[in-house]
Amino acid sequence: xxxxxxxxxxxxxxxxxxxxxxxxxxxxxxxxxxxxxxxxxxxxxxxxxxxxxxxxxxxxxxxxxxxxxxxxxxxxxxxxxxxxxxxxxxxxxxxxxxxxxxxxxxxxxxxxxxxxxxxxxxxxxxxxxxxxxxxxxxxxxxxxxxxxxxxxxxxxxxxxxxxxxxxxxxxxxxxxxxxxxxxxxxxxxxxxxxxxxxxxxxxxxxxxxxxxxxxxxxxxxxx
Amino acid sequence: xxxxxxxxxxxxxxxxxxxxxxxxxxxxxxxxxxxxxxxxxxxxxxxxxxxxxxxxxxxxxxxxxxxxxxxxxxxxxxxxxxxxxxxxxxxxxxxxxxxxxxxxxxxxxxxxxxxxxxxxxxxxxxxxxxxxxxxxxxxxxxxxxxxxxxxxxxxxxxxxxxxxxxxxxxxxxxxxxxxxxxxxxxxxxxxxxxxxxxxxxxxxxxxxxxxxxxxxxxxxxxxxxxxxxxxxxxxxxxxxxxxxxxxxxxxxxxxxxxxxxxxxxxxxxxxxxxxxxxxxxxxxxxxxxxxxxxxxxxxxxxxxxxxxxxxxxxxxxxxxxxxxxxxxxxxxxxxxxxxxxxxxxxxxxxxxxxxxxxxxxxxxxxxxxxxxxxxxxxxxxxxxxxxxxxxxxxxxxxxxxxxxxxxxxxxxxxxxxxxxxxxxxxxxxxxxxxxxxxxxxxxxxxxxxxxxxxxxxxxxxxxxxxxxxxxxxxxxxxxxxxxxxxxxxxxxxxxxxxxxxxxxxxxxxxxxxxxxxxxxxxxxxxxxxxxxxxxxxxxxxxxxxxxxxxxxxxxxxxxxxx
Numbered sequence: 208x209x210x211x212x213x214x215x216x217x218x219x220x221x222x223x224x225x226x227x228x229x230x231x232x233x234x235x236x237x238x239x240x241x242x243x244x245x246x247x248x249x250x251x252x253x254x255x256x257x258x259x260x261x262x263x264x265x266x267x268x269x270x271x272x273x274x275x276x277x278x279x280x281x282x283x284x285x286x287x288x289x290x291x292x293x294x295x296x297x298x299x300x301x302x303x304x305x306x307x308x309x310x311x312x313x314x315x316x317x318x319x320x321x322x323x324x325x326x327x328x329x330x331x332x333x334x335x336x337x338x339x340x341x342x343x344x345x346x347x348x349x350x351x352x353x354x355x356x357x358x359x360x361x362x363x364x365x366x367x368x369x370x371x372x373x374x375x376x377x378x379x380x381x382x383x384x385x386x387x388x389x390x391x392x393x394x395x396x397x398x399x400x401x402x403x404x405x406x407x408x409x410x411x412x413x414x415x416x417x418x419x420x421x422x423x424x425x426x427x428x429x430x
Numbered sequence: 431x432x433x434x435x436x437x438x439x440x441x442x443x444x445x446x447x448x449x450x451x452x453x454x455x456x457x458x459x460x461x462x463x464x465x466x467x468x469x470x471x472x473x474x475x476x477x478x479x480x481x482x483x484x485x486x487x488x489x490x491x492x493x494x495x496x497x498x499x500x501x502x503x504x505x506x507x508x509x510x511x512x513x514x515x516x517x518x519x520x521x522x523x524x525x526x527x528x529x530x531x532x533x534x535x536x537x538x539x540x541x542x543x544x545x546x547x548x549x550x551x552x553x554x555x556x557x558x559x560x561x562x563x564x565x566x567x568x569x570x571x572x573x574x575x576x577x578x579x580x581x582x583x584x585x586x587x588x589x590x591x592x593x594x595x596x597x598x599x600x601x602x603x604x605x606x607x608x609x610x611x612x613x614x615x616x617x618x619x620x621x622x623x624x625x626x627x628x629x630x631x632x633x634x635x636x637x638x639x640x641x642x643x644x645x646x647x648x649x650x651x652x653x654x655x656x657x658x659x660x661x662x663x664x665x666x667x668x669x670x671x672x673x674x675x676x677x678x679x680x681x682x683x684x685x686x687x688x689x690x691x692x693x694x695x696x697x698x699x700x701x702x703x704x705x706x707x708x709x710x711x712x713x714x715x716x717x718x719x720x721x722x723x724x725x726x727x728x729x730x731x732x733x734x735x736x737x738x739x740x741x742x743x744x745x746x747x748x749x750x751x752x753x754x755x756x757x758x759x760x761x762x763x764x765x766x767x768x769x770x771x772x773x774x775x776x777x778x779x780x781x782x783x784x785x786x787x788x789x790x791x792x793x794x795x796x797x798x799x800x801x802x803x804x805x806x807x808x809x810x811x812x813x814x815x816x817x818x819x820x821x822x823x824x825x826x827x828x829x830x831x832x833x834x835x836x837x838x839x840x841x842x843x844x845x846x847x848x849x850x851x852x853x854x855x856x857x858x859x860x861x862x863x864x865x866x867x868x869x870x871x872x873x874x875x876x877x878x879x880x881x882x883x884x885x886x887x888x889x890x891x892x893x894x895x896x897x898x899x900x901x902x903x904x905x906x907x908x909x910x911x912x913x914x915x916x917x918x919x920x921x922x923x924x925x926x927x928x929x930x931x932x933x934x935x936x937x938x939x940x941x942x943x944x945x946x947x948x949x950x951x952x953x954x955x956x957x958x959x960x961x962x963x964x965x966x967x968x969x970x971x972x973x974x975x976x977x978x979x980x981x982x983x984x985x986x987x988x989x990x991x992x
Contacts, residue, residue, distance in 0.1 A: 252992020284897035370964040382935035
């Protein structure tokens with residue numbers, strides 16, 4: 208079986224593509240999500256909603272501390288039909304290496320890496336490598352960071368996500384319904400920064416309104 | 431443009447910067463080449479090589495002492511002894527002791543009387559056996575069907591150590607049988623082991639030639655009877671008492687034995703066991719009784735090797751060439767490799783190897799070569815090695831199929847290659863894939879299987895209630911404050927943080943699986959709760975008060991919702 212994969216894009220081509228605004232949103236790249244609190248699963252839900260239906264396997268890499276402190280991804284709770292390849296590594300450098308290897312493979316729908324804390328290997332160079340590789344092979348890459356500070360990074364979008372009180376369940380007023388998250392894009396290469404209330408929908412993520420309106424669901428619930 | 435401004439034309443690409451020396455890879459003996467027909471196995475078509483190691487135990491003892499810095503002098507008689515029923519018995523001797531008349535099997539006190547300056551040490555029989563086993567592995571550099579020769583009777587002669595190999599079709603790789611025997615003797619002598627090899631059509635004849643004939647004996651099949659006729663009857667691998675009996679009968683040589691009518695010998699020896707039966711031993715030697723070489727496991731069907739001109743430390747440069755050769759053979763036979771092993775045969779008589787596995791049969795040389803990236807450092811090269819083999823012990827049928835019309839590769843192949851690379855570096859256990867499984871118990875609703883295996887068809891069912899994004903393994907116990915006996919707690923402490931339950935949904939009752947759980951297993955009531963800051967958890971109470979299955983029910987946190 209002799210066949211060659213398509214040649215990866217050069218950086219000039221990538222930058223020329225990015226010049227067209229229509230292509231920007233569809234461009235796969237590296238994004239980072241910081242969790243406000245360690246035990247909050249809002250960043251995971253945010254990333255999955257942002258990816259939308261991928262239709263291909265997701266490579267999910269966790270370092271040991273992330274696995275022990277926050278558990279493993281649970282297939283029954285993920286969107287229907289999600290396929291996962293899960294790797295547990297003990298060192299952050301292995302997690303970054305596995306992410307790079309995964310980004311080289313266009314059969315993957317996405318690569319999600321969970322790195323705990325601020326390891327020295329996760330520096331500007333490492334994130335730059337991930338970003339360039341994700342853009343060259345068009346595989347979206349997400350880094351979920353917990354107990355971490357937002358240091359220097361080449362991630363194109365950087366988010367900070369936390370849970371908000373959920374929407375009320377229509378049938379049961381005492382029960383929490385569809386989740387809501389507060390998502391703050393505090394650094395972005397191509398898009399606007401700001402704070403939104405995010406909500407998952409069947410088609411993907413809905414970013415609803417800015418700072419002024421984001422008290423609304425909480426007020427509704429208190430009333 | 432002036433002449434001086436012209437740049438020199440780039441010269442044609444010369445040889446690559448680092449071209450490994452040594453012969454190009456060749457197929458290992460025992461490998462099944464696709465075009466090789468199977469020949470029918472008539473009598474006397476095999477070529478068996480026996481290697482006699484006359485001083486194996488003594489030389490090992492001498493090497494061990496030399497490594498400690500007190501090498502024993504060659505000219506002082508030295509013997510190794512074992513415990514016999516009536517005191518120590520000589521097991522092995524050095525050359526000086528042999529010249530002084532010390533013979534193996536004699537008692538040490540008798541030999542002391544013969545030679546007062548004899549030095550005696552105890553033999554390490556288990557160590558010798560282990561060393562011989564390692565030498566057998568190393569000797570597979572010449573031929574894959576190699577085994578320790580255990581067919582001889584109890585040690586009459588001190589050095590019973592020997593190797594036997596089925597070198598049929600292997601000798602041409604070393605330039606013919608005479609050159610092969612010379613190479614064996616030379617390479618064993620560089621290890622400090624004196625050896626005398628011989629090749630004959632049968633195991634018995636090779637054994638006899640190695641021990642009782644001039645060195646490097648070669649016996650063509652048609653001359654078998656003439657070559658073995660002048661050898662003593664002890665060359666028939668007989669027990670000492672039988673040899674003595676035959677000598678008393680005046681049958682000192684094998685030729686004498688064959689001259690006697692068979693019927694009269696059969697009358698005497700018909701019920702004797704193999705080691706005391708000269709007729710059966712004679713039949714084995716002449717090929718009338720089959721005696722195949724049993725080398726433990728079968729050699730792999732696909733294996734290539736590179737013989738190097740001189741010992742090196744790093745096998746990396748030879749691997750691409752070996753992979754290309756192996757994949758050529760696999761492609762011709764329609765197979766793909768699932769497992770690969772690189773072995774190096776070291777100059778100090780050891781073999782070390784490193785293996786890699788693939789998630790799906792593959793015969794892409796670049797991919798197979800990359801599986802060993804960063805892992806060849808783990809191979810222990812010792813003081814260097816001069817033979818590298820690459821074998822595919824496990825292969826699978828792999829036909830050439832076109833799955834797409836455009837020139838892209840199909841997704842499965844790319845994914846399988848990614849899994850191979852990740853598993854080669856991180857270990858096959860680190861890479862897993864959850865599959866939905868038919869169970870209501872949350873942690874059993876997914877089966878985590880190694881990603882290297884074949885994916886199973888999904889058998890799970892969608893649960894009615896929402897499930898969390900993350901599941902904790904195992905669930906973590908909570909300290910709770912009850913508000914109502916049957917509902918969720920009003921407040922709970924998890925990881926030393928207090929969470930106040932603002933809203934909840936539930937309970938969802940999940941009963942234990944009586945066909946799998948232990949009899950005392952308790953049911954679980956799951957609640958989806960939201961705390962004061964909006965984080966949503968999945969907690970459960972194990973058991974209910976008064977179910978007769980233990981104390982007060984405990985609360986656990988099992989998952990976190992997004």
